[in-house]
Amino acid sequence: MHGGNLRKGTWLQEEDEQLISFVTRLGERRWDSLAKVAGLRRSGKSCRLRWLNYLRPNLKHGPFNVEEERLIVQLQQQWGNKWSKIARRLPGRTDNEIKNYWRTHLQKRVQVQQGEFMYEVENLARDFKNKSIDVVSNSEGETKESSIDSCPLSDWGMRNSPYHESRISDWIEELQNGFGDKEMELGQEFNSINGSIYDYNPQQEYDTWDYSGFLWDL
DNA sequence: AAGTGTGACAACCGCGACGCG
DNA sequence: ACGCGTCGCGGTTGTCACACT
Structure with missing residues (x-):
């Protein structure tokens, strides 16, 4: 097909009506032929796109609702x-x-929301790190350096134990059982912080919705 | 009021897959 | 098996309206 004489750009109402009329009669196929038969100076591709995206029956044209966005x-x-x-x-x-809706509305929101989530997690991790240094100083009289800054977050919980335990929960348990009141208090605080980050249940599939409560408020 | 920037949406383009003769 | 026409998909660009300076 020679494209020299083909129209481009916004569709006119007459063109829409013509297209609807011929698609209704001939069906949604052979778009190049259909365009010719209908006398439309459009490519088959253009006709197909126009029909599928705007003229086809049962299309919703209103704004997306929250469920659709989700x-x-x-x-x-x-x-x-x-x-x-x-x-x-x-x-x-x-x-x-x-x-189009994703690119103009949702992509940015998701990026912002994910960025804020990571910010929250990093704050909690930093807090946790500071407390762990305090406890180690108190119990051993010296401060051990944490490697949090050089560890990926996912590895951090495993690597950061001052006792080099393989499981951070063991450390928490030890803190709670083996120390005095002051340390016990701290241990409970650890537990609450720790729980918010590490109480990961592998049976549960985490996705955006588990940490994106405020996404829809943005 | 005019110029510029930005967001939203419509439409086009390129390319790979598919079906048919 | 091959070539050709057609279709479908995802990325990109064009256009318009509105906000801002």
Whole structure:
């Protein structure tokens, strides 16, 4: 097909009406032929896109609701930019619409929200580190250096024990059982901090929604 | 009021997959 | 098996409206 005489850009109402009329009669196929038969100076691709994204019946054209937003973010994280696949889970929405909505509305929100989550975790970790240095100083009369700054967060819990325990929970337990009141108090504090970071249940699948409560308020 | 920046959405483009003769 | 036309997908660009200076 020669593209020299083809129209581009925004569709006119007459073109839409013409397209609807011919797709209804001929079906959603052979777009190049359909465009010719319909007398549309558009490429088959352009006709197909226009039909699928805007003219097809049962399309929703309003704003996305919260449930749809949640689903988009969840599925995007699960499948990546598989917009057509994601679109199949949102009846009445098109891949193009979802893709645009993701880029203009959701992507930034998710990035901000994830950044804030990591900020919170790092604060807790820093707090935890400071307390651990205090306790070690008190119990052994010297301060041992923590390697938190050089450790990835995921490894940090395992590596940072001043007793070089392989399990940080053992350390917490030891603190709570073996020390005096002051240390016991600290141990409980550790436990509460520790719990917020390390009470990881492998049976539970963590995803964005487990730590993104405020995403929808942004 | 005019110029500029930004966000939202529509449409196009390139490329790979698929089906058919 | 191969070539060609068509389709589907994801990335990118164009356009418009509105906010801001």
